[in-house]
Amino acid sequence: GAVVSQHPSWVICKSGTSVKIECRSLDFQATTMFWYRQFPKQSLMLMATSNEGSKATYEQGVEKDKFLINHASLTLSTLTVTSAHPEDSSFYICSATTSGQTTDTQYFGPGTRLTVL
Amino acid sequence: QKEVEQDPGPLSVPEGAIVSLNCTYSNSAFQYFMWYRQYSRKGPELLMYTYSSGNKEDGRFTAQVDKSSKYISLFIRDSQPSDSATYLCAMNPGGGNKLTFGTGTQLKVEL
Numbered sequence: 001g002a003v004v005s006q007h008p009s010w011v012i013c014k015s016g017t018s019v020k021i022e023c024r025s026l027d028f029q030a031t032t033m034f035w036y037r038q039f040p041k042q043s044l045m046l047m048a049t050s051n052e053g054s055k056a057t058y059e060q061g062v063e064k065d066k067f068l069i070n071h072a073s074l075t076l077s078t079l080t081v082t083s084a085h086p087e088d089s090s091f092y093i094c095s096a097t098t099s100g101q102t103t104d105t106q107y108f109g110p111g112t113r114l115t116v117l
Numbered sequence: 118q119k120e121v122e123q124d125p126g127p128l129s130v131p132e133g134a135i136v137s138l139n140c141t142y143s144n145s146a147f148q149y150f151m152w153y154r155q156y157s158r159k160g161p162e163l164l165m166y167t168y169s170s171g172n173k174e175d176g177r178f179t180a181q182v183d184k185s186s187k188y189i190s191l192f193i194r195d196s197q198p199s200d201s202a203t204y205l206c207a208m209n210p211g212g213g214n215k216l217t218f219g220t221g222t223q224l225k226v227e228l
Contacts, residue, residue, distance in 0.1 A: 044205070091158070105166050111159060
């Protein structure tokens with residue numbers, strides 16, 4: 001149980017284009033999803049927290065107009081990187097958790113590697 | 118000072134060794150403690166979680182939490198080459214709060 005998928009697993013795009021990454025909880029309803037980015041050999045950096053049906057909460061320093069997050073259903077959240085630039089190249093990982101859990105554990109997707117040329 | 122401190126390693130051990138991975142933290146509100154394993158270019162995988170102080174064992178893995186010292190540990194017995202990965206500790210106060218991660222310890226188990 002508690003499987004989270006991401007699509008695509010990797011993407012290469014040209015500078016200036018937009019890229020959408022999907023995060024799905026496959027066998028549970030995710031009331032909250034988190035989006036992280038990770039640079040090589042560094043830990044996870046939380047970008048935003050998204051609750052189903054409401055606006056995402058962005059961490060300080062993360063541009064909400066550049067990283068658009070939509071959590072339209074209890075099993076799907078999307079991250080759109082708008083007008084991508086080479087410095088946006090990174091490993092993007094989502095995680096999901098569900099209400100009612102006492103552990104507050106997060107289950108992570110496999111990640112999406114974005115390369116912007 | 119970071120809220121969670123973790124030695125980044127790398128830590129290299131021979132196959133069969135007992136591995137000890139540790140994190141210290143400063144926020145006394147943390148109640149939930151987790152260990153994640155992350156293979157290269159993959160998402161983190163939840164290994165262990167504990168609530169408050171105490172020990173928890175699962176197969177070759179044992180997680181310990183000492184809230185009085187603000188210190189948590191993960192022990193891996195009979196380590197295998199397949200255990201080679203980065204291990205991340207994470208914690209939060211509960212109630213749907215975001216996780217605070219350590220920087221991760223890179224472990225290599227050699228034949």
